Amino acid sequence: MAQEDLDQLKIDKTAIAPRSGKSRSRRFRVVGILLVVLAAALYFCGVLRPAATVEIVNVQQTYPSQGFTLLNASGYVVAQRKAAVASKATGRLVWLGVEEGSIVRQGEVLARIENADVLAGQNEAAANLNSIRTTLDQTRAELHDAELSFKRVKVLLSEGIVSTADYDSAQARYRTARAAVAGAEANIRAASAALDAAKVAVEFTYIRAPFDAVVLTKNADVGDIVTPLGAAADAKAAVVTIADMSSLLAEVDVSESNLEKVRVGQPCEIQLDAFPDLRFRGVVHMVVPTADRSKATVLVKVKFVDFDKRILPEMSAKVAFLSRPVAAGEQQPRTTVNPEAVVARNGRKVVFLVKDNRVVETPVELGAKIGDALEVKSGVKAGDSVVVHPGEKLRDGSRISIPEK
DSSP states (O other), X not given: OHHHHHHHTSOOGGGSOOOOHHHHHHHHHHHHHHHHHHHHHHHHHTSSSOOEEOEEEEOEEEOGGGGGEEEEEEEEEEESSEEEEEOSSOEEEEXXXXXXXXXXXXXOEEEEEOOHHHHHHHHHHHHHHHHHHHHHHHHHHHHHHHHHHHHHHHHHHHXXXXXXXXXXXXXXXXXXXXXXXXXXXXXXXXXXXXXXXXHHHHHTTEEEOSSSEEEEEXXXXXXXXXXXXXXXXXXXXXXXXXXOGGGEEEEEEEEGGGGGGOOTTOEEEEEETTEEEEEEEEEEEEEEEEEETTTTEEEEEEEESSOOTTOOTTXXXXXXXXXXXXXXXXXXXXXXEOGGGOEEETTEEEEEXXXXXXXXXXXXXXXXXXXXXXXXXXXXXXXXXXXXXXXXXXXXXXXXXXXXX
16 A cells, blocks of 8 residues: 555656647736836836935024115123112121112112111210200200390490499390300201211111112122222122113124114114024114224114013114015014925926935915015925925935035
8 A cells, every 4th residue: 555655646747738838928027027127117116216405405494674674793692770889888798689680770778788886876976966056955945034134234334223344244245145155056967967977987888789780690699798999809890780671672782884784773683693593673873973893893782672681681682774664564473485486386386395215296375575585375394395496307216315514
């Protein structure tokens, strides 16, 4: 049985008909045609097509004011009313009631230096004044009595009752009392002046705000020696530095060659580096009547139309000088694209949006021209990358390569 099973496993070579060379050649041609068709399909689909080298630009947010900007300049926000507040007396700082950012009002006490000695002097001057006032009351009483006595003696003298010597004595006493009152009144004025001086000395130990402001820096701490001139070793002159925030202006340098484009009252837009997405309304406040010969520039001061607490001194600022004020509908930014990135395909305006290493043909709805850019109402958003100068061979889905800059 085993031998019979093995015989059944043998291949009958007579059952296999030999293939002709003609059939084999036809099969190779079919496979070749299929490969060519597949390669052509992959090429037109972009798989085998070499990557096109393109230049790209970003879709941006552009403010309409850029379309009527005459000139741009940069500078800083500067407080026109600023003070380093110090004491007129020398002493140790014993109390400080403010810190950076504190809002202060005119006349408000910011700090105090030790003043026990001047307070004692003030109390002494007040006591002296009270004492002299009491003396004045006494001399006035003496004057009143001497005046009455003199009048009586004068009458009696006319009647021959008293002698001339008594009259002279009464008259001398009256004049002495009157001089004593005048001297006491002079002493009162002197004592009052001394008390005022003592009060001024006490007031010098209080450091007050000269105007409504915000504290910018704190330059001394409790325990420091403060002096008006700061000449002593380790002594502090200014205790705090304050600025009136309502006096903030943007100061920018304008080239002499562009000065004719600037005029007082001209509308402006101010951009701060701290808030790049915001634009503040401004107006030219002053063109400083002198030039910087080293830079060939003129300083221009631009006033903020609207007060904003976020605006701080010494912030970097860029000012756009405008040909006209910004209208109500022009305050918000618009999405814009380089006009050379927009092409016409099949009767539509399209851009080639870059996604990974390929482009996507994207229809866009265009708006008005803003400066050198075109407004895009739909199709792309700010931050998208699109191909600039797309060639006729660029198609939807084409692979691209971006040269390194």
